[in-house]
Amino acid sequence: xxxxxxxxxxxxxxxxxxxxxxxxxxxxxxxxxxxxxxxxxxxxxxxxxxxxxxxxxxxxxxxxxxxxxxxxxxxxxxxxxxxxxxxxxxxxxxxxxxxxxxxxxxxxxxxxxxxxxxxxxxxxxxxxxxxxxxxxxxxxxxxxxxxxxxxxxxxxxxxxxxxxxxxxxxxxxxxxxxxxxxxxxxxxxxxxxxxxxxxxxxxxxxxxxxxxxxxxxxxxxxxxxxxxxxxxxxxxxxxxxxxxxxxxxxxxxxxxxxxxxxxxxxxxxxxxxxxxxx
Amino acid sequence: xxxxxxxxxxxxxxxxxxxxxxxxxxxxxxxxxxxxxxxxxxxxxxxxxxxxxxxxxxxxxxxxxxxxxxxxxxxxxxxxxxxxxxxxxxxxxxxxxxxxxxxxxxxxxxxxxxxxxxxxxxxxxxxxxxxxxxxxxxxxxxxxxxxxxxxxxxxxxxxxxxxxxxxxxxxxxxxxxxxxxxxxxxxxxxxxxxxxxxxxxxxxxxxxxxxxxxxxxxxxxxxxxxxxxxxxxxxxxxxxxxxxxxxxxxxxxxxxxxxxxxxxxxxxxxxxxxxxxxxxxxx
Numbered sequence: 001x002x003x004x005x006x007x008x009x010x011x012x013x014x015x016x017x018x019x020x021x022x023x024x025x026x027x028x029x030x031x032x033x034x035x036x037x038x039x040x041x042x043x044x045x046x047x048x049x050x051x052x053x054x055x056x057x058x059x060x061x062x063x064x065x066x067x068x069x070x071x072x073x074x075x076x077x078x079x080x081x082x083x084x085x086x087x088x089x090x091x092x093x094x095x096x097x098x099x100x101x102x103x104x105x106x107x108x109x110x111x112x113x114x115x116x117x118x119x120x121x122x123x124x125x126x127x128x129x130x131x132x133x134x135x136x137x138x139x140x141x142x143x144x145x146x147x148x149x150x151x152x153x154x155x156x157x158x159x160x161x162x163x164x165x166x167x168x169x170x171x172x173x174x175x176x177x178x179x180x181x182x183x184x185x186x187x188x189x190x191x192x193x194x195x196x197x198x199x200x201x202x203x204x205x206x207x208x209x210x211x212x213x214x215x216x217x218x219x220x221x222x223x224x225x226x227x228x229x230x231x232x233x234x235x236x237x238x239x240x241x242x243x244x245x246x247x248x249x250x251x252x253x254x255x256x257x258x259x260x261x262x263x264x265x266x267x268x269x270x271x272x273x274x275x276x277x278x
Numbered sequence: 279x280x281x282x283x284x285x286x287x288x289x290x291x292x293x294x295x296x297x298x299x300x301x302x303x304x305x306x307x308x309x310x311x312x313x314x315x316x317x318x319x320x321x322x323x324x325x326x327x328x329x330x331x332x333x334x335x336x337x338x339x340x341x342x343x344x345x346x347x348x349x350x351x352x353x354x355x356x357x358x359x360x361x362x363x364x365x366x367x368x369x370x371x372x373x374x375x376x377x378x379x380x381x382x383x384x385x386x387x388x389x390x391x392x393x394x395x396x397x398x399x400x401x402x403x404x405x406x407x408x409x410x411x412x413x414x415x416x417x418x419x420x421x422x423x424x425x426x427x428x429x430x431x432x433x434x435x436x437x438x439x440x441x442x443x444x445x446x447x448x449x450x451x452x453x454x455x456x457x458x459x460x461x462x463x464x465x466x467x468x469x470x471x472x473x474x475x476x477x478x479x480x481x482x483x484x485x486x487x488x489x490x491x492x493x494x495x496x497x498x499x500x501x502x503x504x505x506x507x508x509x510x511x512x513x514x515x516x517x518x519x520x521x522x523x524x525x526x527x528x529x530x531x532x533x534x535x536x537x538x539x540x541x542x543x544x545x546x547x548x549x550x551x552x553x554x555x556x557x558x559x560x561x
Binding site: 140143144163184194221 | 351353354355356357358359360362364408411412415437439440441442443444445446447449450451453454455456457458476477479480481482483484485497498499500504505508509511512513514517518523526527528
């Protein structure tokens with residue numbers, strides 16, 4: 001893909017290519033978190049609830065094994081049918097979802113389980129009830145919980161990585177990104193509304209934000225880009241899982257083998273961007 | 279320290295000797311409004327003020343010593359929307375007399391030493407650039423190293439779109455820095471002023487050991503306009519104000535700007551380094 005030229009408006013072809021990347025990541029047939037968890041992990045057991053009064057269907061937590069390694073799992077979950085889309089709220093969590101994730105991080109720390117997260121969310125839910133119950137506070141506390149987690153932690157961006165809602169389960173020791181997935185400060189539509197005052201400029205916003213997964217590797221935000229089967233993950237779920245599973249095994253082994261220290265994770269996010277003058 | 283003109287929403291009129299409140303539209307002599315810390319003498323509306331003015335109001339006279347005064351970031355994405363980001367930055371620097379949207383340093387507040395940071399909403403909406411994130415993280419680290427409580431006054435629209443995912447990662451950076459302050463058992467007092475939105479309230483600003491807010495500040499993750507567009511929901515009265523969050527247990531105290539310094543002084547007197555016998559037993 002031709003990158004956007006710095007400091008000028010991207011050409012139409014570059015903008016169209018950036019937008020195509022976003023569309024693949026949102027393809028309705030793309031494997032969602034539970035589709036990949038069922039194909040990549042062994043013995044997944046779902047747990048429910050934040051233990052504070054809610055069980056958010058947009059956030060899934062549970063326990064699993066992978067080639068004998070015990071794991072704690074947290075994932076954004078989108079729905080495929082009309083009923084499930086409602087129950088999963090299109091993968092957009094309320095505060096209860098982020099508190100459910102915090103519960104999983106606490107549980108993993110106490111039981112010394114490595115954590116694997118699967119990220120696929122347009123972002124945190126932008127609604128009145130979410131605000132009333134402290135959406136921003138819930139996300140902030142989840143960021144804190146991730147950076148305090150005393151066990152190894154691997155994040156996998158499998159589709160959309162939208163904004164603070166994605167960050168709530170991204171701050172891992174190692175970050176993998178599927179070839180057609182993306183991570184963004186805001187959805188291209190929202191960015192276009194802010195920058196151009198026109199959501200119709202979403203293609204140009206996508207190009208300007210340089211959303212392609214490969215950039216995340218170059219910038220040190222991701223450690224590995226996971227290739228997808230020819231045509232994209234939506235054409236072949238089993239094939240996607242077959243590529244992902246051995247890479248999960250390798251990464252988790254690396255993290256658990258290397259004399260694990262959560263202070264290294266905090267240093268990673270403290271020092272992520274090192275280019276300053278003065 | 280040089281004091282630049284305050285960035286205020288309420289506009290001065292005529293020769294600048296009078297001031298019109300943006301809320302009640304009443305006109306007052308500019309000197310009177312400056313004396314009431316840019317709170318309207320009539321309706322108590324809190325006008326937005328810049329970082330320099332904020333520090334002038336909170337730091338004891340002559341005590342503020344700026345940290346990392348030359349630290350700036352770079353245009354990592356080569357960002358262009360309707361204009362080049364570099365142009366927007368240069369313009370904001372000249373207008374606000376700041377290198378970026380956050381001013382940090384050490385100060386005395388009612389005689390108590392503290393690390394003090396203030397956002398400048400007039401600088402690209404007080405948004406989280408890499409430079410802002412770095413200034414904030416370093417201020418937290420300087421506070422840890424010097425055993426100072428850390429006070430941050432946030433007025434920020436959230437992420438800086440023009441820095442893309444680098445802006446997003448400042449949320450992580452600030453929280454990582456705060457972890458160190460907590461490990462050093464030093465307090466973080468977060469003060470939310472109009473407006474504090476998006477990535478700023480969803481990271482460091484919500485993690486104060488004590489959270490204060492000025493009256494009627496707009497605070498929230500998603501802005502009201504976006505919520506209405508996305509969900510068609512009716513917004514309840516007083517939605518996303520300081521008082522709204524205070525009633526829901528998310529903010530400790532709503533404090534009038536004219537009492538803010540005294541309130542901070544009382545908090546710092548309690549939270550500053552332990553001196554009594556019972557405190558030593560726990561130290």
